[in-house]
Amino acid sequence: MNWDDALKIYDDIVEACNGFERKGKKMIYTSSNGYMFTLLNKAGEIGIRLPKEEAAKFMETFNTGHYYSYGAKMKDYVLVPESLWENTPLMVEYFEQSFAFVNSLPSK
Template structure:
């Protein structure tokens, strides 16, 4: 894994999204309404927080599972498989859906 390359890729997806920007220097994430909703862990894996029904469909459609960061299972997060990294439109769609989801939650 090339951390700089993974960070550059994550940043390129976030840049294509509407309404939010990347945060953090060591812990890379996006947040809104007091909630983180995407993460890039130290293993260079991307996680997206989705509502339960959408998360289940995402995991079934893309043959993936839950997202882990620093050894902990992240509640409501799915692991973005490398197999869809070449389809940035899909990644942007799900990140924007995640943004909408956290903005529907009560503010923290």
């Protein structure tokens, strides 16, 4: 999938969520409480930050792995398979779960 299509899908997911909006022009992300919690990297891949237990369950359930952005492994992030991107209700559920997770962390 090309980057523009990935950006459109990412924006559609964020727009369907409550309480936050997309940030960035070149580096696309969402953040709250001083933490980023979803990213769209330059390779057109979506990453979601989840608690360790939920991240492990997500990777096992959806047969995916850790998320990398600009060559670096992103701590607590999982790579979202493209097969899930158009399942908007599921993606909204995970984006909002990620939002709640970073809001449970100490403020930066």
